Amino acid sequence: MSRTRTPVVDGWFTGAGDGFRLLGTRCTACGSVFFPREETHCRNPGCAGGALDEVPLSRRGRVWSFTDSRYRPPSPYVSDPELPWEPYALIAVELEAERIVVLGQAAPGVTVADLAVGMEVEVVPGVLHEDAETAWTTWHWRPTGVRA
Amino acid sequence: MALAADGGAGVTGEVAVLGAGMHPWGKWGRGFVEYGVAAARAALADAGLEWREIGSIVGAATVRGGYPGYVSGATFAKALGWQGARVTSVYAACASGAQAVGTARAQILSGLADVVLVVGADAAPKGFFRPAGGERPDDPDWLRFRVLGATNPTYFGLYARRRIAVHGDSPADFAQVKVKNAAAGALNPNARYRTRVSAEEVAASPVVADPLRLLDICATSDGGAALVLSSMDFARRHGAARPVRIRAVSTVTPRFPNTVLDLPDIATDSWAAVAPPDATFRASIARAAYEEAGIGPEDLSLAEVYDLSTALELQWYEDLGLCGEGEGAKLLREGTTSLGGRIPVNASGGLASFGEAVPAQAIAQVCELTWQLRERAGDRQVAGARVGITANQGLFGHGSSVIAVR
Numbered sequence: 276m277s278r279t280r281t282p283v284v285d286g287w288f289t290g291a292g293d294g295f296r297l298l299g300t301r302c303t304a305c306g307s308v309f310f311p312r313e314e315t316h317c318r319n320p321g322c323a324g325g326a327l328d329e330v331p332l333s334r335r336g337r338v339w340s341f342t343d344s345r346y347r348p349p350s351p352y353v354s355d356p357e358l359p360w361e362p363y364a365l366i367a368v369e370l371e372a373e374r375i376v377v378l379g380q381a382a383p384g385v386t387v388a389d390l391a392v393g394m395e396v397e398v399v400p401g402v403l404h405e406d407a408e409t410a411w412t413t414w415h416w417r418p419t420g421v422r423a
Numbered sequence: 424m425a426l427a428a429d430g431g432a433g434v435t436g437e438v439a440v441l442g443a444g445m446h447p448w449g450k451w452g453r454g455f456v457e458y459g460v461a462a463a464r465a466a467l468a469d470a471g472l473e474w475r476e477i478g479s480i481v482g483a484a485t486v487r488g489g490y491p492g493y494v495s496g497a498t499f500a501k502a503l504g505w506q507g508a509r510v511t512s513v514y515a516a517c518a519s520g521a522q523a524v525g526t527a528r529a530q531i532l533s534g535l536a537d538v539v540l541v542v543g544a545d546a547a548p549k550g551f552f553r554p555a556g557g558e559r560p561d562d563p564d565w566l567r568f569r570v571l572g573a574t575n576p577t578y579f580g581l582y583a584r585r586r587i588a589v590h591g592d593s594p595a596d597f598a599q600v601k602v603k604n605a606a607a608g609a610l611n612p613n614a615r616y617r618t619r620v621s622a623e624e625v626a627a628s629p630v631v632a633d634p635l636r637l638l639d640i641c642a643t644s645d646g647g648a649a650l651v652l653s654s655m656d657f658a659r660r661h662g663a664a665r666p667v668r669i670r671a672v673s674t675v676t677p678r679f680p681n682t683v684l685d686l687p688d689i690a691t692d693s694w695a696a697v698a699p700p701d702a703t704f705r706a707s708i709a710r711a712a713y714e715e716a717g718i719g720p721e722d723l724s725l726a727e728v729y730d731l732s733t734a735l736e737l738q739w740y741e742d743l744g745l746c747g748e749g750e751g752a753k754l755l756r757e758g759t760t761s762l763g764g765r766i767p768v769n770a771s772g773g774l775a776s777f778g779e780a781v782p783a784q785a786i787a788q789v790c791e792l793t794w795q796l797r798e799r800a801g802d803r804q805v806a807g808a809r810v811g812i813t814a815n816q817g818l819f820g821h822g823s824s825v826i827a828v829r
Binding site (some may be wrong): 320 | 581582630691
């Protein structure tokens with residue numbers, strides 16, 4: 276039985292393979308970009324406010340900083356307490372066009388030893404966790420191999 | 424409003440600190456009300472006042488005590504014995520204590536109250552702080568745990584790694600912050616950890632969030648702190664001729680676009696359409712306090728800063744203007760921020776020695792300033808202390824900084 280693929284949060288990303296993108300919103304009046312998406316009000320205090328249009332974010336960015344989680348995070352993070360904890364890396368990525376820093380988990384197998392501030396990474400589809408019926412999907416950051 | 428040469432003449436807009444009290448920090452396994460009441464009674468005794476003489480009580484709230492935690496002002500008032508005081512409860516995460524002090528000050532300066540009791544206390548769980556339960560995808564604090572498993576220490580790890588990359592700090596620099604603060608905390612009877620720590624012990628502790636180790640990161644603690652604040656007139660009538668005075672309380676928000684990834688956010692604001700402000704949020708917190716007090720960093724005798732991690736303390740040096748950007752580690756290495764240095768930071772021992780009891784923490788910082796400025800800080804006394812600043816930041820955009828003088 277194949278699991279249903281369900282995004283861990285609705286509307287934050289779309290597509291598959293090379294077409295995978297994070298989705299934000301952009302104010303049609305001032306051009307400010309928001310991720311996670313703002314749906315109703317532009318948060319620029321100098322903006323009278325315009326419609327907020329969905330916008331895909333840049334696929335690639337550079338590492339602003341990174342760390343990892345050596346201990347099991349508490350709920351609502353989902354992990355199997357029966358299995359030994361496997362640390363994963365977290366990467367904060369600066370997107371040049373949007374001028375925004377977006378946090379995400381690193382792709383499986385990427386550790387802090389593989390990372391450096393300024394390194395280029397790209398967004399790729401990933402699975403946060405699986406249960407009997409559902410694969411909960413998310414975004415991951417993965418080094419492109421291009422260094423700073 | 425400049426600092427008068429004699430420390431007081433003609434100053435308006437100040438409130439007096441008549442009393443300061445704490446319940447020692449630890450992991451006592453009891454309820455937050457007990458810690459808060461003990462701290463309140465200690466502050467009242469220090470002020471030489473009866474609870475019945477207090478016109479207003481302001482509680483800094485905790486999300487960990489259920490309903491009584493949300494209505495902490497009334498909870499503490501009931502436990503002390505209902506006496507009809509004006510009651511207020513405020514919540515601003517780690518900045519709750521500063522909001523409580525700010526509220527009390529506003530009541531005093533506006534004439535609504537003459538003497539106000541400020542109380543904050545918490546009973547913390549073991550391990551990581553976690554969000555409230557339930558399925559709450561509209562709550563950024565819930566989302567960062569659900570989607571990323573991003574605990575508080577992972578954010579501290581991001582800041583620390585960024586400092587290593589941008590400023591050339593090293594894990595050995597971070598460890599020296601712990602060594603310094605543990606040495607001060609060893610001299611503080613209210614601290615939870617009262618033993619000195621070596622750099623080798625920090626380096627041997629397990630990594631929690633690369634590059635930070637267990638001893639780089641503050642614990643979560645039980646504790647309580649309280650202050651009795653009054654108008655300057657009340658202080659004089661009460662016989663306090665030269666009390667410690669609060670001269671500024673900064674409780675500012677960030678300015679859009681906030682370009683530093685702050686807890687509990689998954690992304691920064693975008694600065695594509697609007698240029699970033701000239702100061703980061705943390706720097707703007709201190710700047711607002713300096714402007715209100717009419718002083719600058721060169722006037723400080725000491726500072727109490729929120730060292731959630733060792734690396735974050737170095738960031739505060741820069742944000743308070745104690746040194747230039749990127750020079751925090753140098754300031755530390757030169758001994759400037761140690762006891763006996765030019766501007767001791769966290770003479771109390773800081774969070775490194777206390778652990779975090781969220782709503783009590785900003786109040787505890789002011790307690791330390793009070794004892795230091797009265798020259799009653801025992802073995803950790805900063806010689807000739809005249810002006811002190813506290814600095815802290817609460818989740819969801821809460822600045823917190825208090826300047827006290829004597």
